[in-house]
Amino acid sequence: MTIPDITLTTDERAAELKRALGDRVLIAGDPGYDEARVPWNVAVDQRPFAVVRPETAEEVVQAVRAAAASGLRVAPQSTGHAAAALADTDLSDVVLVSLSGLRGATVDPTTRTARVLGGSLWNDVLEAAAPHGLTALHGSAGDVSVAGYALSGGLSFYGRAHGLAVNTVRSMQIAIADGSIVRASADENPDLFWAVRGGSGTFGVVVSLEIDLVPYANVFAGMLLWDASRAADVARAWATWTATAPESATTTLRVLNFPPLPDLPPFLSGRSVVVIDGAILETDAAASALLEPLRALAPEVDTFSRIPAAGLVAVHMDPPGPTPAVTTHCVLTELPDDAVDAFVAAARVPGLFMTELRHLGGALGRRPAHAGAVGSIDGAYLAHTVAMVPVAEAMVGADAAVRTGIAAFAPWAAENLALTFIDGGGADREAGFGVAVERLRDLKRRFDPNDMFAAAHAL
The missing domain is CATH 3.40.462.20 (Vanillyl-alcohol Oxidase; Chain A, domain 3)
Structure with a gap:
């Protein structure tokens, strides 16, 4: 992976991103930047250094590598329902990776699982699961992203019977700080798998995940x-x-x-x-x-x-x-x-x-x-x-x-x-992570030693 150059000026960083990502990246002042940076919670005025809109896992990797090479950080965002949680993060050196174009869900009715792309909404999963008499531990709104909700816990109307939605996550493909995509599951990269189920986007950009479904038509x-x-x-x-x-x-x-x-x-x-x-x-x-x-x-x-x-x-x-x-x-x-x-x-x-x-x-x-x-x-x-x-x-x-x-x-x-x-800003994230916080911090230093990923629930 290219060694990041933190000596670049703002204009040089912008030029490097443009060279690497072309019209998929929008810098402040570009036509479309103001529209692209607006989250679902429109009360939040987020102003990142740039916004990238990948449509494939490969384009996510390119965005991560380009940001790293320019000495910039990365913040993954699917919908921005919880955009206010980034209030404590300075976005002036952050590339916002908007995953809204990376959507789709496929269901395996035999294993009762769904493979979900990183920017998918719960509505995408429900539409794919319904013909098979299946559903998911979704939240109270269908336009919330699967990854952001499930990997941060997830309280559903099935919760008292089936628990938190995060426990339905079987595996994921995630773009990490070294510019690669790795699979994390109980058998592959188990430490990363443990960390992302709660640590979410602070460890990388999840480009897909596999979740268990429940048998309710x-x-x-x-x-x-x-x-x-x-x-x-x-x-x-x-x-x-x-x-x-x-x-x-x-x-x-x-x-x-x-x-x-x-x-x-x-x-x-x-x-x-x-x-x-x-x-x-x-x-x-x-x-x-x-x-x-x-x-x-x-x-x-x-x-x-x-x-x-x-x-x-x-x-x-x-x-x-x-x-x-x-x-x-x-x-x-x-x-x-x-x-x-x-x-x-x-x-x-x-x-x-x-x-x-x-x-x-x-x-x-x-x-x-x-x-x-x-x-x-x-x-x-x-x-x-x-x-x-x-x-x-x-x-x-x-x-x-x-x-x-x-x-x-x-x-x-x-x-x-x-x-x-x-x-929102000022919340004590440790209260959300509980006893897991110290191990999460150790794993953050291991998988993202330069703290490249900025997420809603920072460690």
Whole structure:
């Protein structure tokens, strides 16, 4: 591999990248650069030295080698849903490798696995898996990238029964700092395989991965919705219900404050509502019986029913397109009555779009023997707040709102965090890596001694 020349000027670095990568690279000032650097979370104004848009694994390697030769760092990014997690990273000497053109998923129904290219979205996997009666441990939105979500843990509506999505990763092809692509699995480069399952993009650019699928053609799922004036009653009932809910049930409780927008359905536009949603891996009769205490609260909307598994990504009503937002979270050790009251109070913090509790436990808290750096999450619930940032000037107020909301849960907050929910500057990444952090740092020095890869969750 070419020895990096750190003495090059900015213009010389740009010229070297252009020479090596041609029109696949965009430098600040180039037509298309401003469009290419915008992440899914459009509240984040990321300004990297350059953006490269590879469409093959070979082009990813070329980008890594060209950046290294020019003394630049590399940050892989598929969609930029969690772009705010790069807030602590100086991008002025970083080449952003946008993987949005490296998409595709193929399914092997016999082994119940999918091979997924590095920039693929969960929708790509679900579309390929559905004809075989299979699905995946995807998140609550179909347009999130498989690699970014799964390799950072991944909390799904199947989670209490099946654990974190990262544990479904069987192998990966990854472009590492020496300019090569290597396969990492339990049998090949096992140390790297362990590290990337949690360390994610800080060890290289994942160009493909193989994941296990789960055998659900359909699932009992949906939501219950009330006016937010019912938040206290609904929250107390959900807290009581989750205390004994079986591992087959994974649900969330949210208060949502919708602006009066014409694109929203009338039952949401301009309203504040409280919602319980999720999936129950039981027969229709068993799931309906389990829901009876919640349905007894007479929700005005009840969509729980048997649906195609691919439809589960629509249940949570995540935004369908790029959205400006700021978020924060904490993991809770328990949810006593006082914590339920804190949730209801937090939901009234001015400026919050959403205040959410996710039910953890079950398989999410059990670390498999084959797990990597991150394999489980120790906690009973996850609290999450979101505020919209319609204009840049609103960022300070929005950030204050989400932090105020989460501060209400301080008495019950655990010391750990969920990596996929870290989406802003100043967060303690060690709290997401836990006891794995020292070994991760040792492996980072081994596989990336010059710290070439900049990632959302830096070590």
